[in-house]
Amino acid sequence: MSFLLTSFLPGWLTLERNPLNSLLQGLVCACGISVLTSLMRVYLLLEESWSDKTDKDTTAQRSHHHRHKAGLGAKLQFVLVTATLAVVGSRVASLVVLEFCLRTVSAWVTARPESSKCLQQLLVQSQFSLGCALSCSLYFLHEGAPQRWLCLLLAAMLSWSLASQATRLLHHVTVLYKLHSSQRYCGICIGLLTSGRLLLPLLCRVLIVTFSVAVFSAISIINQQFLSATEALRFWTPLTICYTLLVVYMQEEQHSQPSSQVILNTVVVRLGGLLVLMLTVGHWADVLHILMCFLGEASCLIPNWDLVGAASSQVSAKQCAGPRAISVHRDHKTRAEYQCVH
Template identity: 65%
Template sequence: MFSFFSSFVPSLPTWFTLETNPLNCILQGLVGACGISVLCNLLRVYLFVEAQSIADSKDDIKKKSSHGGLIQKLQFWILTVILGFVGSRVASLVVLEFCLRAVSSRLTAPSDKLGDSLLQLLVQCQFSLGCAFNCSLHFLHEEAPQAWLSLLLAAGLSWFLASQCSRLWHHVKAMYPIHSTQRYCGVCIGLLTTGTSILPFLCSALILTFSVASIAAISSINQHFLSTTEALRFWTPLTICYTLLIIYMNDEQHRQPSGQALLNMVIVRLGGLLVLMLTVGRWADVLHILVCFIGEAACLLPAQDLLDSAFKDVADVSRRSVMKTENQRRQKKLD
């Protein structure tokens, strides 16, 4: 009787449904959102500690992010839902696209600006990092009978790390200028002596994360192909077009390092993925890429303090290098 009445109820299209158990999807999204939160808070700590050595930009990042408590909480839950909704196939494409973009950025960046482009790349990789956790967890727990238990443990550990990093940032923002000068707090003294090691630590952690995610992404995408010919038909235009596109966009960003150029790059590269999915993908992939636009906006718009600090750090480094060159020239003339 129930089946008779349920036959009259319209069912949702397959591209509206989630790939796995909704609980697993939400837990995966929660882990990804926690990873993004850890990255942003540690970057804020690093930039704030670095800014203490520059008198004219001492409180920039503190002032710009002093009102961001509610925004960061709203961003966290929005990213949890978005990352839980995005399918593993599109998340894998985002991960591979970021890996290609990172390699291209390191190859095309001038030798004297490698550190600057690295800092900007860390700010840009937020949503890609969430997708990396998404596709890695999907790959590791695929067809596991009790995957939700492992995902629940991962979500709990991620929540703990995210909360500790958030507490660290709020403590540094409020007390570091006092504690670092009066030698009062062990945390602030540790940051004063070893704060510069945060950036290399983040780079090492991201390299490991995206290396695992790349393997999971390639495996996840290849499962959707029935033959090698079909896989080559998908990978060939993706690799060629995106290599050319990313090199061009990286050159433009090096010429005009600004937040507007970054947003334009997001629109172009996700638009390229959208066109690709309209050609060789499925309707579910198209819908998920449209959701990725919201995810990128949810990551970058609240992170304007990080973007401004990163671009200002680039300008400060460039100004100091120009002054150093001029001083060397003057010294040669005097000699």
């Protein structure tokens, strides 16, 4: 059946894998992104309950979370992300993973004293890159497996179960956390109340492990395309130069523009750079897959733009809450000293 579907298409328009394997792999990747976004929303709701915000702001933010979940938008987004990651090849997914990891390490090193400020922003930006990381890792780990579709089917079932559990947790926290945490009779809410602050560091550790495996897989996948060291050098040299220039440019832009605008510019610049690189040293299939990556990034960021806004507002608030000037005044009558914070 797959032969009949692809026999009339040019080679650069066909999938590099069996359509069933591609669909299952895209499903696993989309479930991974769903788990990440659900847990990030849970953490935002917990952080909202810890903060000293007014009732008006809290009500507005809670209604915003309800409005995000309403309708078929989440299901359509899930289908779109699944289809996009099913089409994007392992080579382009590997390039996206390497670029994201290099940019993340650079941002972490340059903002080391303020690393906690940009941590949530990096998590928001990592959604589609996480899908690409899972895609190239699955391709590398299952390469040559005699029953590859069965392995991917088991992985899809497990990831679907995890995504469903994360969605249920988000719904439970959104509706019942405030009541249960105050009355302390729900095990889930009590656990989040006592150890909810560990959720963000836990997500970071899981992503570090995931991207570490993906980097190894990405390098192996890319090197398989070359028959000699000369061809590999001809590809890696412009790739390294392109990535270095992208990282330097985006680090400069990060300090001169609002955070939400920086995220949009980052997506356009880095995928645009990869597109130019693939037009130079890649294949037409790579160019098509890079264009699909634009769609994938948009389908991850636009429906979750409230996460981008929340991360941007937190970074701005923390940057404004820096060290303040302290002046000392002395009362000449009582000879008491007072400290005034400006």
